[in-house]
Amino acid sequence: MRWRVxxxxxxxVSAAVHLKLWFGGVRDQSVGPAFLVNVVAGVVIAxxxxxxxxxxxxxxxxxxxxxTLGAFVLATTVGLMGVHEHxxxxxxxxAAGAEVVCILVGAGLLRAQAPLASMRQVHRTV
Numbered sequence: 001m002r003w004r005v006x007x008x009x010x011x012x013v014s015a016a017v018h019l020k021l022w023f024g025g026v027r028d029q030s031v032g033p034a035f036l037v038n039v040v041a042g043v044v045i046a047x048x049x050x051x052x053x054x055x056x057x058x059x060x061x062x063x064x065x066x067x068t069l070g071a072f073v074l075a076t077t078v079g080l081m082g083v084h085e086h087x088x089x090x091x092x093x094x095a096a097g098a099e100v101v102c103i104l105v106g107a108g109l110l111r112a113q114a115p116l117a118s119m120r121q122v123h124r125t126v
């Protein structure tokens with residue numbers, strides 16, 4: 001359960017940073033709607049991760065981290081939707097760190113559940 005709470009906190013940190021940036025002026029850029037989707041998705045996945053002990057919230061946590069961090073890396077390298085960002089400021093590193101935690105927690109939870117799923121299959125066939 002501790003890993004799920006850690007993942008939920010990381011999701012909420014990323015969502016909070018994106019909401020702060022949205023209010024800070026990103027809403028007027030082409031990526032504004034994507035930031036709001038990120039905020040809502042982060043909150044919803046955080047609730048699912050803590051409340052529903054299934055592989056799907058872990059998978060969504062992993063996907064959230066990969067997609068969000070991947071989008072930022074694109075924005076800092078080649079640009080994304082006309083936006084060119086930089087690795088500067090507390091918000092950038094807080095969100096990136098939270099997204100790395102999402103990736104690690106999501107992957108770890110999926111890995112931890114995989115043996116259980118295969119054991120259940122063996123048990124059913126016996």
